[in-house]
Amino acid sequence: MQKTFKNEKILFAEPLFQCDGLAGFTRSELYENAIHRTLRINQLKKEHNWTQEDFDIAIRCLNYEVGFVIHLSMFIPAIERLATDDQKAKWLPLAESYRILGTYAQTELGHGTNLMALETTATFDPRTDEFVLRTPQLSSMKWWPGSLGKTATHAIVLAQLIIGNKNYGMNPFMVQLRSLEDHMPLPGIIVGDIGAKLGANSNDNGFLILNDVRIPRENMLARNSKVTKDGRYIQTSTNKANYATMVLVRLSIIRWAEDTIKNGSLIAIRYSAVRRQSSLQAGGPEMQVLDYQTQQYKIFPSLAASYALFFTYEAMMKEYEIAYAQIMRGNNQLLGQIHGQLSGLKAFASDLVTYELEMCRRSCGGHGYLKASVVGETLLHTLPLVTVEGDNTVMYLQCARYLLKQIAKALAGQDVDEPTSYLKKDILSYTCPVQKGEHCTNPNYLLKIYTQRAHSAIASVARQLQFDLESGKDQSSAFNNNLVSLVQAAKAHCQLCLMKNFVESVSALERTCSENLASVLRQLCLYFGLHGIVTASGEFLESEAIGLQQLEWIKAEELKSLAAIRPNAVALVDAFDLHDQTVMSALGRYDGNAYQHLFEAAKREPMNQTQVPPAYYKYLRDLIKGQPLAKL
Ligand SMILES: CCCCCCCCCCCCCCCCCCC/C=C/C(=O)SCCNC(=O)CCNC(=O)[C@H](O)C(C)(C)COP(=O)(O)OP(=O)(O)OC[C@H]1O[C@@H](n2cnc3c(N)ncnc32)[C@H](O)[C@@H]1OP(=O)(O)O
Numbered sequence: 001m002q003k004t005f006k007n008e009k010i011l012f013a014e015p016l017f018q019c020d021g022l023a024g025f026t027r028s029e030l031y032e033n034a035i036h037r038t039l040r041i042n043q044l045k046k047e048h049n050w051t052q053e054d055f056d057i058a059i060r061c062l063n064y065e066v067g068f069v070i071h072l073s074m075f076i077p078a079i080e081r082l083a084t085d086d087q088k089a090k091w092l093p094l095a096e097s098y099r100i101l102g103t104y105a106q107t108e109l110g111h112g113t114n115l116m117a118l119e120t121t122a123t124f125d126p127r128t129d130e131f132v133l134r135t136p137q138l139s140s141m142k143w144w145p146g147s148l149g150k151t152a153t154h155a156i157v158l159a160q161l162i163i164g165n166k167n168y169g170m171n172p173f174m175v176q177l178r179s180l181e182d183h184m185p186l187p188g189i190i191v192g193d194i195g196a197k198l199g200a201n202s203n204d205n206g207f208l209i210l211n212d213v214r215i216p217r218e219n220m221l222a223r224n225s226k227v228t229k230d231g232r233y234i235q236t237s238t239n240k241a242n243y244a245t246m247v248l249v250r251l252s253i254i255r256w257a258e259d260t261i262k263n264g265s266l267i268a269i270r271y272s273a274v275r276r277q278s279s280l281q282a283g284g285p286e287m288q289v290l291d292y293q294t295q296q297y298k299i300f301p302s303l304a305a306s307y308a309l310f311f312t313y314e315a316m317m318k319e320y321e322i323a324y325a326q327i328m329r330g331n332n333q334l335l336g337q338i339h340g341q342l343s344g345l346k347a348f349a350s351d352l353v354t355y356e357l358e359m360c361r362r363s364c365g366g367h368g369y370l371k372a373s374v375v376g377e378t379l380l381h382t383l384p385l386v387t388v389e390g391d392n393t394v395m396y397l398q399c400a401r402y403l404l405k406q407i408a409k410a411l412a413g414q415d416v417d418e419p420t421s422y423l424k425k426d427i428l429s430y431t432c433p434v435q436k437g438e439h440c441t442n443p444n445y446l447l448k449i450y451t452q453r454a455h456s457a458i459a460s461v462a463r464q465l466q467f468d469l470e471s472g473k474d475q476s477s478a479f480n481n482n483l484v485s486l487v488q489a490a491k492a493h494c495q496l497c498l499m500k501n502f503v504e505s506v507s508a509l510e511r512t513c514s515e516n517l518a519s520v521l522r523q524l525c526l527y528f529g530l531h532g533i534v535t536a537s538g539e540f541l542e543s544e545a546i547g548l549q550q551l552e553w554i555k556a557e558e559l560k561s562l563a564a565i566r567p568n569a570v571a572l573v574d575a576f577d578l579h580d581q582t583v584m585s586a587l588g589r590y591d592g593n594a595y596q597h598l599f600e601a602a603k604r605e606p607m608n609q610t611q612v613p614p615a616y617y618k619y620l621r622d623l624i625k626g627q628p629l630a631k632l
């Protein structure tokens, strides 16, 4: 599942990467530890001639608990995508050698989603051939960018370009924030950390106020548009190309989601295999909780999601690379498709894993509430994914907007993109594919059900929008009246994509892997499909892709699938090939000694380093001895 990291032994031989001790770290300690780790991984990369992929896998092995995440995942990719060749030649070597440390400063205190309303301005001054950057009011200050608080020496600042009295929209500008001599903020720059978060506290997300900061004209990243010395704005590509960095990170978030749900399902399944509690026969031996049907019902969805997201990431990475190669050659034909697909899938993947991670945590009982179980920490660390790189609702709506355009093309007899080719079918020509119970044991039949449900959801909201418009509603009212259905249609399309990628990937693997493995993967794929229908049965019934009889068969088959997966559940998470130090959980260790590791973790608890707590001498001693307490 995860390309086995041949360098694991090297990485985890160093105490710096042994994660047991992170509990109890202060924010400053977490921050320093994260920086130390990334720079040490960089040294290991040089010492052992690791590839960039090895470097990325090392960071994933550490669950992204490293420094410079935005520098690596946004600042550098943004230069690659938004800068001219000359600008790349200047800035990339500095960024790649960490001579400058960057962030991607787009979101403001007052706006994150609505990029058109960003308030930061970059006003061209032809007298000095400079841009003057300004955050005009409190709500304009940049707020959230990672590494902005204490680390970044430079930021790619997204600002409204003003020439004369005209606003040319959001454009990217390279702005130096701190001195490269003493790291002090430069004149006009007010910068700092925005404070503690629910998780990911090693990251110094920051704020930035720009008070008439002047930068040379050449600091506008000018691949897609530029300003001439005499103040003319020349657009060389669609201004949406300036959004390209976000598309890449949305793809990376799908992989981040895959990595975290693998951790969660591994912990839950391994712990459920060793935890014995109660029994179904009076006086009988206590059962492995993994044998309870309800426990399987709680945690096998995370197992199936791990594989579904793995296959979807692989498929989307190929789709992205094709689109990106064309875009970098100036051909934006696939820009809309890749944006629509990745907006929706980033949202669906992050929604899916945050839900299933909580189910994994709950399945561990009381111990799931301990930091040492790590499932809760993983959830806290994953929660931002439903917001970063675009709030999920907004991302679903972008996907829905793409789907509406595609179905309009289909209905007009025009070509549509491959991911939406199913929309070419006549919506009235669908017949329920599952005519007998045994059809529910074939993922290909289920795929037809998902296809019909997605097509029905998109066609239905398109019709409703058309009806509202023809009834006299203006565009924005018609849209706002149908946002819930638009999100539902986008989710239906995304769930179809996951199922399609799962079915096609298993089908491709069958041609090369053993029948035993093929059978296990087919079973998991089948379960993923069955469970998805059961959990959204209302929508599937509404689409007429299934009736009550089919739903009855599907529910029965889903429960049978649980029992079929049970014998291979532990092997399926072992197949993730995750090092104990990656999983970090006392409940999910490969040796299965959960209780011993829990106790070891408790003994490392800082409070246990002394037998008698300081509070005893301040408060408890007099209390226990019945002596009057001094005034508190
Ligand atoms: C990457 C690997 C590196 C490896 C290095 C080592 C490893 C390092 C660490 C591991 C990597 C981890 C990776 C994950 C890191 C995650 C960190 C995240 C930190 C967070 C960062 C951020 O949050 S950055 C800020 C993100 N902000 C947003 O996403 C804002 C959301 N809002 C918008 O995008 C837009 O406002 C909008 C899309 C909602 C609206 O756009 P607009 O206002 O322009 O109006 P329209 O809706 O009318 O759109 C017009 C038109 O444009 C098209 N369009 C919109 N967006 C895009 C796009 N992104 N791309 C292409 N086209 C786009 C839209 O479809 C419309 O087209 P029409 O043809 O007109 O219909």
Ligand SMILES: Cc1cc2nc3c(=O)[nH]c(=O)nc-3n(C[C@H](O)[C@H](O)[C@H](O)COP(=O)(O)OP(=O)(O)OC[C@H]3O[C@@H](n4cnc5c(N)ncnc54)[C@H](O)[C@@H]3O)c2cc1C
Pocket: 070, 104, 105, 106, 107, 110, 111, 112, 113, 114, 143, 144, 145, 146, 200, 205, 384, 387, 388, 389, 390, 391, 392, 393, 394, 397, 483
């Ligand atoms: C951990 C973390 C790291 C981040 N790192 C960075 C970074 O490095 N660089 C950066 O620039 N930004 C960063 N961000 C900011 C992030 O990109 C924004 O928070 C995100 O884009 C959401 O925007 P918002 O916060 O303005 O939410 P809002 O858009 O204000 O969302 C509030 C509510 O309004 C709803 N809503 C908003 N618009 C619409 C609409 N059109 N239709 C329907 N509903 C709508 C949303 O669904 C949501 O429920 C980070 C955020 C977090 C949490």
